[in-house]
Amino acid sequence: MSAIVAIVGRPNVGKSTFFNRLIQRREAIVDAVSGVTRDRHYGKSDWNGREFTVIDTGGYVLGSDDVFEKEIDKQVELAIGEADAVIFMVDVETGITGMDEDVAKLLRKVEKPVFLAVNKVDNTQRLQDAVEFYSLGLGEYYPISSINGSGSGELLDDLIKVLPEKIEEKSELPRFAVVGRPNAGKSSFINALIGEDRYIVTDIAGTTRDSIDTRYNRFGFEFNLVDTAGIRKKSKVREDLEFYSVMRSIRAIEHCDVCILLLDATRGFDGQVENIFWLAQRNNKGIVILVNKWDLVEKDTQSVKQYTKAIKQAIEPFTDVPIVFISALTKQRIYKAIETAVEVYKNRSKRIPTRKLNDVLLPIIEQTPPPAYKGKYVKIKYITQLPTPYPQFAFFCNLPQYVRDPYKRFLENKLREHFDFTGVPVTIFMRKK
Ligand SMILES: Nc1nc2c(ncn2[C@@H]2O[C@H](COP(=O)(O)OP(=O)(O)OP(=O)(O)O)[C@@H](O)[C@H]2O)c(=O)[nH]1
Numbered sequence: 280m281s282a283i284v285a286i287v288g289r290p291n292v293g294k295s296t297f298f299n300r301l302i303q304r305r306e307a308i309v310d311a312v313s314g315v316t317r318d319r320h321y322g323k324s325d326w327n328g329r330e331f332t333v334i335d336t337g338g339y340v341l342g343s344d345d346v347f348e349k350e351i352d353k354q355v356e357l358a359i360g361e362a363d364a365v366i367f368m369v370d371v372e373t374g375i376t377g378m379d380e381d382v383a384k385l386l387r388k389v390e391k392p393v394f395l396a397v398n399k400v401d402n403t404q405r406l407q408d409a410v411e412f413y414s415l416g417l418g419e420y421y422p423i424s425s426i427n428g429s430g431s432g433e434l435l436d437d438l439i440k441v442l443p444e445k446i447e448e449k450s451e452l453p454r455f456a457v458v459g460r461p462n463a464g465k466s467s468f469i470n471a472l473i474g475e476d477r478y479i480v481t482d483i484a485g486t487t488r489d490s491i492d493t494r495y496n497r498f499g500f501e502f503n504l505v506d507t508a509g510i511r512k513k514s515k516v517r518e519d520l521e522f523y524s525v526m527r528s529i530r531a532i533e534h535c536d537v538c539i540l541l542l543d544a545t546r547g548f549d550g551q552v553e554n555i556f557w558l559a560q561r562n563n564k565g566i567v568i569l570v571n572k573w574d575l576v577e578k579d580t581q582s583v584k585q586y587t588k589a590i591k592q593a594i595e596p597f598t599d600v601p602i603v604f605i606s607a608l609t610k611q612r613i614y615k616a617i618e619t620a621v622e623v624y625k626n627r628s629k630r631i632p633t634r635k636l637n638d639v640l641l642p643i644i645e646q647t648p649p650p651a652y653k654g655k656y657v658k659i660k661y662i663t664q665l666p667t668p669y670p671q672f673a674f675f676c677n678l679p680q681y682v683r684d685p686y687k688r689f690l691e692n693k694l695r696e697h698f699d700f701t702g703v704p705v706t707i708f709m710r711k712k
């Protein structure tokens with residue numbers, strides 16, 4: 280998993296501009312590989328080889344032009360609860376505003392590292408103006424210009440110093456995270472599984488208590504359930520739920536091996552669910568989709584088929600993902616759900632010996648070689664699985680840059696056909712040899 284950094288601040292100070300600067304290179308790469316829609320609120324960044332997840336909290340505030348102070352407070356509180364470090368951004372053009380002071384007040388009480396970034400310091404005159412931000416009582420500040428990039432290096436150098444070391448994904452027990460939209464039935468599912476009232480389940484959305492890594496042993500499987508219910512309290516539940524569930528999902532997904540994505544059958548696989556799905560995919564986590572509350576759906580012989588088809592359309596091109604129709608209420612197929620998650624976990628940790636990989640794939644490649652590109656012929660010589668915690672394959676060839684995405688997808692499909700990577704994102708690299 281990687282550490283989480285949240286960017287907070289009032290509207291228009293330049294959070295998105297800075298965020299885009301941080302994730303730019305990375306997103307470009309990710310998009311080229313998977314061809315999926317990107318989300319502008321969170322992304323991966325790295326600085327000097329240290330990877331971290333950045334969240335731009337601004338995008339979540341409704342009507343961000345004339346946002347209520349209350350809203351900002353909540354956003355900041357939520358962000359602080361889930362992040363490992365906070366970048367508080369202010370704007371030298373406007374100077375200190377009342378809202379800045381409110382946020383600073385919240386942040387002064389926080390024990391996590393806070394970086395005060397004074398943005399729009401595009402020239403030396405403004406460097407002097409920035410001094411006033413000392414009065415926020417947050418100590419040293421970082422003058423930056425998100426537009427031209429100046430100052431961000433110093434900020435990032437200091438930021439990565441305080442981030443927790445990357446925790447390698449080696450744990451003896453599989454870690455499953457149950458994620459989904461508010462009210463999808465996550466607590467009910469976990470309850471049904473554990474068979475005891477460890478979690479409070481009620482009709483009011485947002486009542487899951489704090490909990491991280493519940494060890495679980497049942498039906499002969501042993502695993503940890505990851506849940507980071509965190510800071511949410513009943514009182515400030517409603518409006519924030521969507522934002523909250525995304526924050527919580529990010530945290531939980533970072534921690535898990537397999538993401539159990541639960542959706543409410545009566546609401547369908549909507550945009551929010553899709554966001555969580557792609558977040559898990561981009562993090563190379565295993566994924567199982569559970570369609571919950573299946574007991575509420577009027578069924579005929581077509582229902583499962585139609586539902587499956589709709590979901591698969593939404594998750595193109597990564598459609599090799601198991602979908603299980605369950606009811607946390609009647610406990611229908613909850614065993615099957617866990618069994619499937621265990622299979623996906625195994626698929627994700629699978630290692631294919633180089634010999635076998637080549638024996639299977641080279642003849643296929645010989646029969647259907649990469650199409651000639653600009654008159655050049657690509658010759659793939661051998662393939663090996665990289666020693667990463669999730670499946671990544673290197674195809675060694677003479678002209679790696681000439682292999683296009685459609686052919687990579689062809690190779691991925693062949694890998695899936697022969698070795699079963701159901702539920703697991705697979706990455707393919709072309710390497711020069
Ligand atoms: N001069 C200058 N302008 C900047 C800089 N960074 C951002 N801006 C401008 O400030 C405005 C707001 O930037 P955004 O990145 O959208 O601000 P935001 O904080 O994400 O705003 P919300 O999305 O409303 O929360 C835009 O017009 C940017 O072009 C900077 O370093 N210098």
Ligand SMILES: Nc1nc2c(ncn2[C@@H]2O[C@H](COP(=O)(O)OP(=O)(O)OP(=O)(O)O)[C@@H](O)[C@H]2O)c(=O)[nH]1
Pocket residue numbers: 459460461462463464465466467468480481482483484485486487571572573574575605606607608609
């Ligand atoms: N009919 C039916 N109702 C269900 C099922 N699973 C959950 N529910 C109901 O859906 C509501 C929400 O369930 P929760 O388990 O609290 O949902 P949650 O996803 O944990 O919600 P948050 O804590 O808000 O994230 C409750 O009223 C449950 O009784 C199901 O399989 N069938």
